[in-house]
Structure formats: C-alpha cells, structure tokens
Amino acid sequence: MSEATTSITLPAMRVSYERSALGEGDLAATWHEQLQLWLDEATNAGLLEPNAMVLATADPSGRPSSRTVLAKGLDERGLVFFTNYTSAKSHDLMATRYASTTFPWYGLQRQAHVRGTVEKVSHAETTEYWESRPRGSQLGAWASPQSRVVTGRPTLESALNKIERQFTDTERVPVPPHWGGWRIRPEEVEFWQGRQDRMHDRLRFRLGRDGWETERVAP
Structure with missing residues (x-):
C-alpha cells in the first residue's frame, strides 16, 4: 500500500462506540471482582484470548517496551503472569519494580488498565502453574x-x-531455575467503556492512604 493511500485511509477509520455504558453503580465492590467480571464477560462473548494483556515496562534509562502476555492469576493481591526471568521484560521489572498492563477487549468496546509495583510470585505458585502447562x-x-x-x-x-x-x-519436567511468575500489585485499576461521540466512561479504583477509592476520569 502506498504512503498516499495510507495517509488518506487512516484518518477516515472510525468506529462509533454505542455498545454499552459504565456507571458508578455498575462497579463491583473491589477492583479484582470488577476485573474478574469483565474477564468472564469477554470469555463468554467468545473473544480470542480474553486474558491477553499488553504489558508495558521501562528500562533504567526510561525507554519503554510493550508486548502481549497472558494473565494467569487474579486475586486481591494482584495480577499474575509467567515468563523467563532472563528476558528483557524481567530485566526491566527487576530494575524499576513497576509495570502497566492493558486488556484490549475491542469486541466489547472496552479496556481495563492495571498499574502498580511488581514482585516475583512464590516458588509454590510458580510450580502449581507450571504443572498445569x-x-x-x-x-x-x-x-x-x-x-x-x-x-x-x-x-x-x-x-x-x-x-x-x-x-x-x-x-514430570521440572521448573527451570530461570522461569517463574510476576505479580503486579495495583495502585490504580481503570475500567474504560467506549461511548458515543468519544465521551467514554472511565472509572478508576485508586489506592490512597485510607484504602481503595473510586473516581471518574474525563475521557
């Protein structure tokens, strides 16, 4: 495709988001219950790999990288994925101890964003998941x-x-010493629902001094 054709086509690509809405009264009591609810709905809707999430990290110089990984654990402690501990993403995480990830559920015109500190999961948790692979x-x-x-x-x-x-x-193949899980311990979890005229609903759980708070963010 020529550059001229691309420059004409891309600005014209547009979708009107009219599938659903998200109000404060629609939220579950906790961020992890709400995320589980949306994961269940994405699964039931038949979306391809609903647990796929785009993980963003940065190296010590602040240069960002992103890639898709699969969420394999979710509870009140955080969100878990597994990888090679010698990988580029793991080097970033060990250096900064911070990550952000996005679930892009395009078919439902919604996204969820999780941002927070990271920690390695226990060897027992890694082994339990490893044996299911x-x-x-x-x-x-x-x-x-x-x-x-x-x-x-x-x-x-x-x-x-x-x-x-x-x-x-x-x-039984043993767990490699260089392989295991990372848990993102959220400080913010945002739920984004596309709305008409780009007036999207953005509701966020934010961890404050006195615990979790919810707030609406302008689109």
Whole structure:
C-alpha cells in the first residue's frame, strides 16, 4: 500500500462506540471482582484470548517496551503472569519494580488498565502453574534463551531437540531455575467503556492512604 493511500485511509477509520455504558453503580465492590467480571464477560462473548494483556515496562534509562502476555492469576493481591526471568521484560521489572498492563477487549468496546509495583510470585505458585502447562510448553521454556539474539530458526529447533532428549525419560519436567511468575500489585485499576461521540466512561479504583477509592476520569 502506498504512503498516499495510507495517509488518506487512516484518518477516515472510525468506529462509533454505542455498545454499552459504565456507571458508578455498575462497579463491583473491589477492583479484582470488577476485573474478574469483565474477564468472564469477554470469555463468554467468545473473544480470542480474553486474558491477553499488553504489558508495558521501562528500562533504567526510561525507554519503554510493550508486548502481549497472558494473565494467569487474579486475586486481591494482584495480577499474575509467567515468563523467563532472563528476558528483557524481567530485566526491566527487576530494575524499576513497576509495570502497566492493558486488556484490549475491542469486541466489547472496552479496556481495563492495571498499574502498580511488581514482585516475583512464590516458588509454590510458580510450580502449581507450571504443572498445569502442556509438556511442549514446558520444554520450550527450557529451550528458549528468551530475548537473546539467535542465528536462525535452526538454532531454536536444535535447542528444543536437545531438551527433548534431556527429558525423554523424565515424566514430570521440572521448573527451570530461570522461569517463574510476576505479580503486579495495583495502585490504580481503570475500567474504560467506549461511548458515543468519544465521551467514554472511565472509572478508576485508586489506592490512597485510607484504602481503595473510586473516581471518574474525563475521557
């Protein structure tokens, strides 16, 4: 597509958000109950990977990075995902101890944003989730030097074949020492519902001195 065509098409792309509304009286009592409710609704609506979220981190110099990860835990303590602890995202998180993530549920014309400090989950929590993963995913976690430059696809295939041979006679593949979970402990959780004329509903749970507060934010 030519640059001229793109410049004409992009400004004209527009959707009128008229599917739903979000009022203060619609919110659950806590941020995690509200997030679970919207996750359930996204799942029941048949959205592809409703637990997919765009995770944003920054390195010590403040340069941001973002990528999609899958939420694998949610309770009053926070939101959990799992990854390689030697990955670029983990290096960022260990340096800054802060993250932001967004659930982009386009089919429901809504988003949820979670921002807060991070911590590694316990080894017991990591092990419990690890044992629920398919064996192929477990082997892949052992084989992949996540975020490092490799010479080509054959390098990855060779690494996977080596790990498969290593664990051929092992019924339960152990958790790699370089792999585990991160928990985002929210300080703010915002629920965004698209509305007509770009007058969107934005309701936010914010952690203050006296506990959680709710507030409306202008679109």
